[in-house]
Amino acid sequence: MRETWVVGAASNRYGKMTETAREAATRVALEAIRDAGLEPKQIGHTFVANCFGLAEHQAHVGPLINNGLGIPEVPSVTLESACSSSSAALHEAFVHVAGGFADAALVVGAERLGHLDTLAATSYFAIAADYAFETKNGATFPGLYATLASAYRDVYKTTPEMLGSIAIKNHANAARNPHAHFQKEISMETYLASPLIASPLRLYDCCPFSDGAAALVVAAKEAMPRPTNEPLVVRASARAGAVTDMQDRPDLLGLPSTRAAAAAAFRQARMTPKEIDFLEVHDCFTIAEVLALEDLGFFPKGTAAKESADGVTARDGRLPVNPSGGLKAKGHPVSATGAGQVVEVFEQVNGRAPGREVPRSGTALTHNVGATGGSCSVHIFSRR
Numbered sequence: 001m002r003e004t005w006v007v008g009a010a011s012n013r014y015g016k017m018t019e020t021a022r023e024a025a026t027r028v029a030l031e032a033i034r035d036a037g038l039e040p041k042q043i044g045h046t047f048v049a050n051c052f053g054l055a056e057h058q059a060h061v062g063p064l065i066n067n068g069l070g071i072p073e074v075p076s077v078t079l080e081s082a083c084s085s086s087s088a089a090l091h092e093a094f095v096h097v098a099g100g101f102a103d104a105a106l107v108v109g110a111e112r113l114g115h116l117d118t119l120a121a122t123s124y125f126a127i128a129a130d131y132a133f134e135t136k137n138g139a140t141f142p143g144l145y146a147t148l149a150s151a152y153r154d155v156y157k158t159t160p161e162m163l164g165s166i167a168i169k170n171h172a173n174a175a176r177n178p179h180a181h182f183q184k185e186i187s188m189e190t191y192l193a194s195p196l197i198a199s200p201l202r203l204y205d206c207c208p209f210s211d212g213a214a215a216l217v218v219a220a221k222e223a224m225p226r227p228t229n230e231p232l233v234v235r236a237s238a239r240a241g242a243v244t245d246m247q248d249r250p251d252l253l254g255l256p257s258t259r260a261a262a263a264a265a266f267r268q269a270r271m272t273p274k275e276i277d278f279l280e281v282h283d284c285f286t287i288a289e290v291l292a293l294e295d296l297g298f299f300p301k302g303t304a305a306k307e308s309a310d311g312v313t314a315r316d317g318r319l320p321v322n323p324s325g326g327l328k329a330k331g332h333p334v335s336a337t338g339a340g341q342v343v344e345v346f347e348q349v350n351g352r353a354p355g356r357e358v359p360r361s362g363t364a365l366t367h368n369v370g371a372t373g374g375s376c377s378v379h380i381f382s383r384r
């Protein structure tokens with residue numbers, strides 16, 4: 001395999017977009033290509049994530065993005081892996097570049113559902129669960145993650161304040177991130193006073209419905225003699241799957257696909273969790289951040305919520321987690337989310353995260369889950 005780098009990155013501000021997903025994807029893709037010091041014609045393959053294009057009456061968006069970039073002849077494919085779609089696209093780009101099938105590849109994820117109300121957006125999202133056994137019987141993602149949160153609380157005795165500390169931390173980080181949907185801090189009082197959405201999860205335990213777009217350029221080291229930015233060396237690009245339905249899982253105290261993807265990633269990178277400086281993890285609900293930190297191997301089972309409440313995962317703590325604000329507060333435009341996590345790593349490493357810098361940025365891990373864990377991607381990056 002060839003040494004493979006992320007050499008350019010761009011994102012818009014998450015929240016409500018006036019552009020369509022296609023327009024936003026094309027614009028951030030061009031920004032990422034220019035950021036890498038490349039021209040569109042140097043892109044050998046485009047990997048697109050746009051799960052809910054049908055909500056905008058648009059499928060097969062890859063060729064349209066390439067047309068907009070002036071490279072209609074370049075192959076493209078749209079990947080769907082629920083909330084982990086653009087990290088799946090990054091994995092495919094990595095495989096192409098590391099395997100020598102392209103010198104440079106574009107990864108772009110975009111989603112727009114902001115024109116729908118909460119009920120319609122919730123219904124669209126819920127089709128990423130098992131329609132026959134979960135969705136048709138009324139399951140929604142807040143409900144499914146509330147089931148995980150209740151199971152965890154009953155065994156490990158988490159308090160509302162422990163989950164609240166994660167929401168407060170991620171809002172504080174997002175308040176310093178110009179790409180974030182919510183750029184406001186919240187207090188414990190605000191958290192505790194917020195309405196229950198699906199017990200025990202409150203409003204501030206949930207990620208919002210966000211529109212957004214994020215793009216990355218992945219290139220072979222040998223094709224980039226003079227990179228314009230400090231590249232991210234892709235040390236590992238691993239994916240895993242697991243049983244999707246809650247009723248068929250051996251327990252509800254973690255996500256097996258995170259454990260499997262993490263084990264594969266640390267093996268590929270020949271690294272251990274102790275060597276990672278900071279993380280962007282999939283915190284679609286605060287409980288998801290707790291499960292991620294344990295399943296990735298950073299904390300023993302049953303301890304991550306308390307460690308978070310003790311400040312260990314704060315931006316200036318021992319292990320900064322979600323300096324971007326995470327899905328919780330930076331936002332969760334489903335198909336842009338995985339690429340957007342890597343944009344944060346790129347900005348941290350390139351000194352483009354003023355006001356929210358982590359103390360050490362030599363190595364980083366990104367973790368992106370599809371739905372309630374049917375799929376998962378883990379990437380590990382380091383400086384050269």
Ligand SMILES: CC(C)(COP(=O)(O)OP(=O)(O)OC[C@H]1O[C@@H](n2cnc3c(N)ncnc32)[C@H](O)[C@@H]1OP(=O)(O)O)[C@@H](O)C(=O)NCCC(=O)NCCS
Pocket residue numbers: 083118122125141142182197203204206207208209284332371
């Ligand atoms: C939590 C949730 C139900 C709230 O929706 P809602 O009750 O219809 O809220 P609204 O859109 O009417 O917004 C009401 C207010 O709360 C804010 N808000 C909405 N969702 C929020 C969230 N998740 N966190 C913080 N604030 C939120 C809005 O900005 C708005 O604030 P304002 O009055 O100051 O303008 C919705 O955001 C949700 O379902 N989130 C989860 C999305 C999801 O499942 N994603 C997939 C994960 S796998």
